[in-house]
Amino acid sequence: DAGITQSPRYKITETGRQVTLMCHQTWSHSYMFWYRQDLGHGLRLIYYSAAADITDKGEVPDGYVVSRSKTENFPLTLESATRSQTSVYFCASSPVSFTDTQYFGPGTRLTVL
Amino acid sequence: ELKVEQNPLFLSMQEGKNYTIYCNYSTTSDRLYWYRQDPGKSLESLFVLLSNGAVKQEGRLMASLDTKARLSTLHITAAVHDLSATYFCAVDRDDKIIFGKGTRLHILP
Numbered sequence: 001d002a003g004i005t006q007s008p009r010y011k012i013t014e015t016g017r018q019v020t021l022m023c024h025q026t027w028s029h030s031y032m033f034w035y036r037q038d039l040g041h042g043l044r045l046i047y048y049s050a051a052a053d054i055t056d057k058g059e060v061p062d063g064y065v066v067s068r069s070k071t072e073n074f075p076l077t078l079e080s081a082t083r084s085q086t087s088v089y090f091c092a093s094s095p096v097s098f099t100d101t102q103y104f105g106p107g108t109r110l111t112v113l
Numbered sequence: 114e115l116k117v118e119q120n121p122l123f124l125s126m127q128e129g130k131n132y133t134i135y136c137n138y139s140t141t142s143d144r145l146y147w148y149r150q151d152p153g154k155s156l157e158s159l160f161v162l163l164s165n166g167a168v169k170q171e172g173r174l175m176a177s178l179d180t181k182a183r184l185s186t187l188h189i190t191a192a193v194h195d196l197s198a199t200y201f202c203a204v205d206r207d208d209k210i211i212f213g214k215g216t217r218l219h220i221l222p
Contacts, residue, residue, distance in 0.1 A: 033210075040214065041214065042201060042212040042213055042214040042215050043156075043201065043203075043212040044212070045209070045210055056208070058209070059209065059211070090155060090156065092156075098205070098208050098210075099143060099144050099205050101146070101158045101161055102146075102156075102158065103158070104155040104156040104157070105155060106154075106155050107154075107155055
């Protein structure tokens with residue numbers, strides 16, 4: 001199906017483990033984004049990408065790594081997960097520019113024990 | 114630093130009533146967005162407001178933007194239960210998008 005998908009939808013891991021969250025979009029949108037959503041904080045931008053091989057930091061990038069070797073994929077890696085990274089993670093994409101309407105994926109609920 | 118504040122954060126209202134959600138932001142901005150999120154679901158774009166005085170309407174929701182006051186409003190007319198959700202505004206400036214904390218709206222049947 002066309003759209004933006006995230007996997008896994010739910011993940012439980014332990015402190016110190018590496019975790020990768022996947023994001024895939026079929027629209028060939030240029031921009032892709034990773035947000036985290038926490039109670040009391042709303043959504044906060046972690047990283048974004050303007051195109052393949054172009055990424056930039058958002059508001060809360062520490063502890064996260066991204067890559068974008070293909071336009072359609074934008075994985076987010078937690079190199080050494082911490083409890084403070086327990087959150088719901090949303091991937092989003094927008095067609096041409098940073099300021100276009102963003103289309104959000106279904107989210108990944110990550111719990112770090 | 115760009116800050117976005119929404120109020121109220123929680124709102125419980127009766128069906129058929131009108132109400133307004135407010136979104137204030139701290140510095141000049143290029144665009145203002147409104148999103149809706151149903152419980153346990155993702156975010157859905159409602160409106161993008163591009164200029165001072167912009168007004169957009171869809172169904173019972175109407176959004177407006179006053180860039181001089183740095184204020185956007187989301188007005189709900191004759192609320193119905195299906196509009197129960199969390200509503201976020203977001204503002205962008207210099208390649209940063211900052212979201213408000215959201216307004217959780219509960220409409221009682």
